[in-house]
Amino acid sequence: MFYFVGTGLHAVHLSIGIALVLYMLWRVRRGELTPDYYAPLEVLGLYWSFVDVVWIFLYPAIHLVGRS
Amino acid sequence: MNRGTRGSIASTTYVIGWLVLLLLTAASLISAYLHLGVFGPIVEFGIAATEAAIVFMLFMRLRTQTPLN
Numbered sequence: 088m089f090y091f092v093g094t095g096l097h098a099v100h101l102s103i104g105i106a107l108v109l110y111m112l113w114r115v116r117r118g119e120l121t122p123d124y125y126a127p128l129e130v131l132g133l134y135w136s137f138v139d140v141v142w143i144f145l146y147p148a149i150h151l152v153g154r155s
Numbered sequence: 156m157n158r159g160t161r162g163s164i165a166s167t168t169y170v171i172g173w174l175v176l177l178l179l180t181a182a183s184l185i186s187a188y189l190h191l192g193v194f195g196p197i198v199e200f201g202i203a204a205t206e207a208a209i210v211f212m213l214f215m216r217l218r219t220q221t222p223l224n
Contacts, residue, residue: 129216136215143206147183147199154187154195
């Protein structure tokens with residue numbers, strides 16, 4: 088149960104993150120984000136890094152515990 | 156967003172940070188097979204805390220941010 092809730096919720100967050108990164112790529116291509124205005128990129132980076140930290144703790148909790 | 160930061164971080168620093176994260180991940184995987192007993196989870200979550208600190212300080216820019224402004 089913990090495994091499927093943990094990985095399932097994480098998959099939802101990852102899917103949102105991937106969609107947002109693709110959206111930001113599209114905005115950069117359109118020239119909407121410049122060296123003078125790139126706050127959306129910074130904020131998306133914070134979101135992505137947060138999801139990353141969740142996995143950093145989820146990985147030992149579900150894949151490494153009880154391995155040996 | 157540029158306001159409130161102290162200097163910029165070289166892009167090579169991020170690459171080094173990423174490589175260190177990969178090395179720590181490998182170390183935690185290896186530690187899981189070393190039969191460390193009760194110390195196994197302690198080592199693995201200790202490594203995880205170190206990895207989280209790298210992400211917070213470098214990739215989430217806590218190291219270079221000034222107090223709220």
